[in-house]
Amino acid sequence: MRGLTHVIDRGLSVAEIDNLLEVAGECVDVVKLGWGTALVSANLKQKLERYATHEVPVVLGGTLTELAIRQGRIEGLIGWLRELGLRHVEVSDGTIAIDPEFKRDLIQRLAQEFTVLAEVGSKDVDFIMAPYVWVEQIQRDLDAGAWKVIAEARESGTAGIYRATGEVRTGLIDEIAHAVDPDRLIFEAPRREQQVWLLKRFGTECNLGNIAPQDVLSLETLRLGLRADTVDRFALGDRGSGDD
DSSP: OOSOEEEEESSOOHHHHHHHHHHHGGGOOEEEEOTTHHHHOTTHHHHHHHHHHTTOOEEEOHHHHHHHHHTTOHHHHHHHHHHHTOOEEEEOOSSSOOOHHHHHHHHHHHTTTSEEEEEESOSOTTOOOOHHHHHHHHHHHHHHTOSEEEEOOTTTTOSTTBOTTSOBOHHHHHHHHHHSOGGGEEEEOOSHHHHHHHHHHHOTTOOEEEEOGGGHHHHHHHHHTOSTTTHHHHTTSOOOOSOO
């Protein structure tokens, strides 16, 4: 599956979800309930019902998985996912350090029942990971059974595959893409300039994540060449790979 728009729900009301899906429902492929918001959202049941009615997959923020690992409560998390009727789960290690073998084994186990989105990269803006380590971790997660691997950027777009200023770490992304099929990745890109760079580099079918609800239509117009940022590249139907 290509051209995914992975949207972050930071605590939308049911009315806001209705508005989003009315206006841009066809452009929303996956919704993540950011961080640990699912635990404190008073409207969680109604929220999940709305998304389910529109057949939009929902995944809880990877922070909850990390906390469950730290507290030894993976079984409880799995039980809660079943209770909520969720079919997707995120496994990340951007906040706490997780033993690589443990992460691999957990992905393998969860992949037997759920669609797993693994995340690679740290949320620490000062932590710089060598490109070869990114590649090794991404490949290990995919080999373990992850459906897609999310390249970390935080909701601010100031970590992971970006510098603290939000500037794209172009060399890092090029090295990752040289070793891993970009279709297997979701690049977090909360900022418009990051979205533009990635679409120009990989084409309009690039999978993008951490998209704010109010930016979904904007991103779709970028994909279609309906904004000045991408009109020269895509308005005439060029959906190229970005390799030229």
